[in-house]
Amino acid sequence: MDVRTERKRLLEAEDEDENLSGLLLEQDAYLSKVRNKNLYLATFASVLGPLSFGFVLGYSSPVIPQLTHNSDPRLLLDNDQASWFGSIVTVGAAVGGLLGGWMVEKIGRKLSLMFCSLPFVFGFTIIIAAQNVWMLYVGRLVTGLASGVTSLVVPLYISEMAHERVRGTLGSCVQLMVVLGIMGAYLAGLFIDWRWLAICCSVPPSLMMVCMCFMPETPRFLLSQGKRREAEEALRFLRGLDAPIQLECARIEDASEEQGSRFQIADLKDPGVYKPLVIGFMLMVFQQMTGINAIMFYAQNIFEQAHFKVNTSDLASVIVGVIQVIFTGVAVLIMDRAGRKVLLIISGVSMAISTTAFGIYFYLISRQHIPTSSSHAMLAASEAAHTDLAWLALASMAVFITGFALGWGPVPWLIMSEIFPIKVRGFASAVCVLTNWSMAFVVTKTFQYMMNFLTSAGTFWMFACMCVANVIFTIAFIPETKGKTLEQIEATFRGTSGP
Structure with missing residues (x-):
């Protein structure tokens, strides 16, 4: 009996592998x-x-x-x-x-x-x-x-x-x-x-x-509204005249019918809904708790302490902006090669290292604080010490901005747009956007209180702990979505094989 059961299981696994291989070949033929x-x-x-x-x-x-x-x-x-x-x-x-x-x-x-x-x-x-x-x-x-x-x-x-x-x-x-x-x-x-x-x-x-x-309107929205002809026209515009768009249209339509038409609160019990919703929510919380606003807040001071010839804070901001643009551009080029999960991990590790180094920088600066009654010679020595440590702050800032631009800047928004079933996409995306902007407001308005209560070093070490937490969260819970259709991603959360 055990032998028959095992043989049946193996045959089913082989059939599933063959179906998957056939699906991949069909997708490659279509995309070509x-x-x-x-x-x-x-x-x-x-x-x-x-x-x-x-x-x-x-x-x-x-x-x-x-x-x-x-x-x-x-x-x-x-x-x-x-x-x-x-x-x-x-x-x-x-x-x-x-x-x-x-x-x-x-x-x-x-x-x-x-x-x-x-x-x-x-x-x-x-x-x-x-x-x-x-x-x-x-x-x-x-x-x-x-x-x-x-x-x-x-x-x-x-x-x-x-x-x-x-x-x-x-x-x-x-x-x-x-x-x-x-x-x-x-x-x-x-x-x-x-x-x-x-x-x-x-x-x-x-x-x-x-x-x-x-x-055009998106084909998925048109199909969710029962507008098959308009959806085919939109796909023909987006994919070109030679693409057999009926295949993609049928796949999307089948997935929409399987989910049902309208979102209801009871759907939150469905793992295909609550799992991606929790992931999207946590991605937005972690993005704001990386310390990105703190780094931007300190950018001008860091340039000044490094004795760069910066006449205005605007020029320092432009330099930071250029770094962001360059490495976000790199993320765009490698996103479909490296994958979302890998970039999030690399980004989180980079930011954890840089915020830890920022904390060390501010801790060492605070230890070298000179009272107002100090002599001019002691003040000069303190200024020289600040200059000697400036490289640490500049390096930390460069690593942090590079890491954020590669992963935790673009990827949470991309994953948010990929993981939700179409019937809850509006609701779930609204929850994520509300979470992101609410956290941005809270972090921005409470940042000075954190600096006073935890000190500058303690605040940045707290951000470092959050970056470590987001790496652990990424490894444990975030699925790789590279190369998968939206319908296949939804099937992953439902625990079924994708269309």
Whole structure:
């Protein structure tokens, strides 16, 4: 009896292997006929949203120094007002995440993208016309709302359009465009004042509105709405005339029918729903707890302590921005080769090492603190010691930014767009975006309290512990999604074989 059972099990395993091999051959044959030109065009149109989002994030850095030394008393910011001017974007973005989750289910991915260009332009228009500090706040809040919608919709739009061979590369372009927007705001802020910078920041969302008019809705959303003919037309546009798009259309349709049509709270008991939701939630928490905001906060001081000839904080920010762009670009190029999980592990280890080194740097600096009554000779000795340690801070910053850009910057947003079943994609993505922006606000506003309570060294060592925790979490719980269709990824969480 045992022999028969074992033989049956082996035969079933062989059949499963044959089915998998056949499926892979079928996918390779299909993808060999796919042409990506229009897919790239649609991706370009959609990532003008993250570019706009990057301009929003980068806008405050060059503008706050101008507004804190403003000749117009109605628009003069004190330190507390400047803090709110920078951080209120995260409040709007958290609300935008919830709004975006509702919009993508009700009106679709394409129309959500087109509509979110309006608050971008409207918000910057309010800033351009600002006559008091409250108008500045409202403008920032509205552009933050648009940023929250964009950070949810664009990854979904790209992941649902792209096929498995290029989905990682195209999905990583979201973060690349964000850091390009940040760097663009930093660079433009070196040469133009805050009103003209706001005008420049209005250009990308305006272009997005125009370009998206000519792009299709995602085939998966159309099929979820029962629009088979429109879905085939969208796939034909995205894959080229020679691709047998009926195969892909049927596969998506089968997966949608298997899941059911509408999300209900009872679905949270389904491992195919709650497992990816927990993973997405934790990815967003860990991304903000890596210490990225702290590193950016200290960038100017680190450059100054290293005695770089930096005349303004903006130039230091530009240098940091360039590093981010370069290594995010590297992540885009290798994402579909290296895989998501490997990049997250390498990134987490790099950041754990660099934040530990930052803690050592601040600990050694604090041990060399000289009282105010010290002699000039002792002060000079302390300054020399600070200079000798500056290399440690600079090296730590470079390693941290490189590591973050390679993994924990782009990958959480990419994985968020890949792991959720289509019927819960709007709800689950909204939870993740709300979590990310809420954590960003909490970390930003409590950072100074942490510095006072834990000291600078203790704060960075806490971030190092979080980076170690995110490496352990990645190894234990995050599946590799490289080279898999969205339907195969969903099947992984359900514990079944994918279509």
